[in-house]
Amino acid sequence: MALTRTTALSRAEQFIWLTARVLEQRRFEYHFLDGSADAVDTALDAYRNPDGGYGHALEPDLRGPVSQPLHVATAMRVLDSVGRCKGPRMEAVCRYLTGVSTRDGALPAVHPSLRGYPAAPWIPVTDHPPGDLLTTGPVAGILHRNDVWHAWLFRATDFCWSAVESIERTHPYEVHAALTFLSAVPDRARARAAAARLGRLVREQRLVVLDPDRESEYEVADGYAPGEYHYVTDYARTPDSPARQWFTDLETERALDRLRERQQKDGGWPVNWREWAPTTHAESRPYVTIEALLTLRAYGRSL
DSSP states (O other): OOOOTTSHHHHHHHHHHHHOOHHHHHHHHHHHSOOOHHHHHHHHHTTBOTTSOBOTTSSTTBOSSSOOHHHHHHHHHHHHHTTOOOSHHHHHHHHHHHHHOOTTSOOBSSOGGGTTSOBOTTSOOOSSOOBOHHHHHHHHHHHHHTTOOOHHHHHHHHHHHHHHHTOSSOOHHHHHHHHHHHTTOSOHHHHHHHHHHHHHHHHHTTOSBSOGGGGGGSOOOTTOOTTOOOBHHHHOOSTTSGGGGGSOHHHHHHHHHHHHHTOOTTSOOOOOSOOOOHHHHHHHHHHHHHHHHHHHHHTTOOO
């Protein structure tokens, strides 16, 4: 049943039907319109490759058909959100992960197979890329959260611990990757200590806008787009996130207010990272919109 066009949720729904890929339409249905996990699963399968990985611009900044670790991380976030990180598919995914891992058992940010296909200009393609927390952290964290045990996960977990506990200077996307790992890795005492240390770095290095009314006083991270700020709700997406302990109630409420205010006239939320192609921008906004709605709902904000 279609929603009336008077609420934040109804305006977002109109935006989704107007602009989103089938995958994001199905995700919106699942989260907000009593849709089925099967429908999300079927839509995601369109991006799946015979090697067990995912491609076909599932992550909009990487184009082309070939499987990539970043696509797999995106696919696993979707599967995790609908309770489908189980069974033979995870075995196939882990075989893919094993095949593309670096010598230290981690995932590269970009596999060399991407060469020749369009990609965001800030994503380099090299012949021998190193392991990267940006991809390994989210994948390992989601596997742990779903109690998926595979030989790949053991060395990947060691890599993530080493990477997270050696962070000194960092940037928001690396912090996001670390948080996904720390939110689910089994050693909870060690995870809490690592998360507390990471939160201190985020505040000390001013990687979070604590007062949205004064965001112009903050500098964006090196290499980020002008205005690519990160707010409290970008780190603490839900109240049970390890990052929630980094911020006061006032800081969190301010961020939630600003998140609600950022809904645009067309019903969607904006993308604040660098735009390099019209298609990628258009494909990213529905994803950002769904995440904003999920965060607002998780904190009990009326939609």
